[in-house]
Amino acid sequence: MSDFAWKSGVSRLAKAAVTGAALTMAAGAGSAFAQGELNIYNWGEYINPAVLQKFEEDTGIKVNLDTYGSNEEMLAKVQTGATGYDIVFPSVHMQDIMDKLGLLEKTNINEYEGFKNIDPQFLRAKSDPKGEYCLPYAWGSVGIVYNREVLGKDITGWRDLIETAKEKDLKFTLLDDMREVLGVGLMLNGNSVNDTDPAKLQEAAQTIIDMKPYVAAFTYDARPIVEAGDVAAGHFFVGAMVDVFREPEKLGYVIPEEGATMYQEDICVLKSAPNKENAQKFLEFYTQPEVAALNIEQQTNGTANVPARTMTPDHIANSEEINPPQEVMDRLQIFEDLGADIRQFDRVWTMVKTAQ
Numbered sequence: 001m002s003d004f005a006w007k008s009g010v011s012r013l014a015k016a017a018v019t020g021a022a023l024t025m026a027a028g029a030g031s032a033f034a035q036g037e038l039n040i041y042n043w044g045e046y047i048n049p050a051v052l053q054k055f056e057e058d059t060g061i062k063v064n065l066d067t068y069g070s071n072e073e074m075l076a077k078v079q080t081g082a083t084g085y086d087i088v089f090p091s092v093h094m095q096d097i098m099d100k101l102g103l104l105e106k107t108n109i110n111e112y113e114g115f116k117n118i119d120p121q122f123l124r125a126k127s128d129p130k131g132e133y134c135l136p137y138a139w140g141s142v143g144i145v146y147n148r149e150v151l152g153k154d155i156t157g158w159r160d161l162i163e164t165a166k167e168k169d170l171k172f173t174l175l176d177d178m179r180e181v182l183g184v185g186l187m188l189n190g191n192s193v194n195d196t197d198p199a200k201l202q203e204a205a206q207t208i209i210d211m212k213p214y215v216a217a218f219t220y221d222a223r224p225i226v227e228a229g230d231v232a233a234g235h236f237f238v239g240a241m242v243d244v245f246r247e248p249e250k251l252g253y254v255i256p257e258e259g260a261t262m263y264q265e266d267i268c269v270l271k272s273a274p275n276k277e278n279a280q281k282f283l284e285f286y287t288q289p290e291v292a293a294l295n296i297e298q299q300t301n302g303t304a305n306v307p308a309r310t311m312t313p314d315h316i317a318n319s320e321e322i323n324p325p326q327e328v329m330d331r332l333q334i335f336e337d338l339g340a341d342i343r344q345f346d347r348v349w350t351m352v353k354t355a356q
Contacts, residue, residue, distance in 0.1 A: 035061045037064060038062070038279060038282055039087070040063060041065075041066050041068060041085040042066075043068060044067040044068070044069060046067075051286075055282060061278050061281065071091050078098075086278065087268065087269055089266065089268070092334055092335075093336050094337075095125045095127065095266055095268060096125055096127045099133070100127070103270060104134065104270065104271060105268075105273060105279075107132070107133060107269050107280055108132055109131060109280075110130050114288060115131060117287055118131065118136055124264055136264065136304035138264070138265055139262060139264035139302045141321075142175075143236070143260050144158070145252070146234075147227065147231075148251070148252055155252075155254055159188070164232070168232075171216035172232050173215065174217075174234075175219070176217075179193070179261075179345060182208065182349060183333070186204040191204070194336045196345075198344055201348045204348070205349075208352050216231045222235065222236045223240055223243055226240075237263070238302070241300040254321075260331065261333055262334050264334060289311055292308035293311035296316060
């Protein structure tokens with residue numbers, strides 16, 4: 001997915017509870033029967049602290065949590081070779097890159113009994129089609145969060161939002177993310193978000209430039225300004241459902257009818273992990289439906305753990321925004337590693353950002 005730390009709908013105030021060099025929520029209980037440590041490196045706010053507490057209580061293993069804000073930040077630190085991390089949570093395309101670089105440990109998690117709970121459609125990494133290395137963690141769509149009081153209606157997608165913005169002289173925001181924004185332009189023209197054809201990328205860029213009179217900002221901070229009514233809508237992750245659940249009459253989230261991107265992160269063990277046995281225990285722990293459900297209850301992301309979907313609260317389990325029907329799933333696209341072709345995106349992104 002996009003390189004954005006705040007994928008979940010959790011408030012930023014919660015970050016202080018889960019970041020830092022160490023997380024010791026069960027230190028009092030764990031220290032008496034400590035079975036070693038586990039060093040986790042994850043996106044900010046991308047795991048429920050209660051999940052880590054339960055792992056500590058169940059195993060006596062002390063969890064240390066550090067966080068990152070992008071796939072590239074994580075990769076750079078891992079490549080220094082002196083991080084001491086055991087587990088990372090790369091997006092699917094970054095998992096493929098890390099595999100090429102020989103950074104990931106083969107865990108054979110697919111042979112563990114609990115792996116039967118995993119929906120096979122989420123084995124998306126080209127380098128790991130059987131799940132021999134990494135365990136699907138969480139996923140979600142990237143759509144539009146909107147304020148129906150400002151719009152005066154519900155919307156169905158990008159064209160509907162743009163036409164409404166033109167008609168009522170309203171503004172919306174786009175993510176400050178090259179691939180996500182150009183992905184919108186590509187999809188609006190019927191193309192793949194991974195298309196590197198220069199002509200199609202130019203067309204996508206022009207589509208976004210044509211929107212710019214109605215774009216208030218390229219930003220990751222859409223949620224509070226949409227909620228406040230300062231803008232009508234924002235390009236954002238499904239984690240915004242935490243706001244929709246709180247104010248369902250006022251706010252909505254839609255997966256655009258034209259299609260949308262999806263993100264997915266997987267739990268991977270590093271080849272350089274100093275605590276491989278404990279890392280393996282965490283992967284096995286996370287196959288438990290009740291554990292995945294506990295995480296999703298706070299995160300409002302989707303899960304690849306099929307039984308876990310029925311164990312979340314009704315408002316999450318029954319949400320078609322979080323758990324879309326298959327026909328909607330079929331419209332979602334996931335980013336792939338483009339190698340040197342990413343330079344094509346760089347060029348047209350500069351054109352988008354500098355256009356007046």
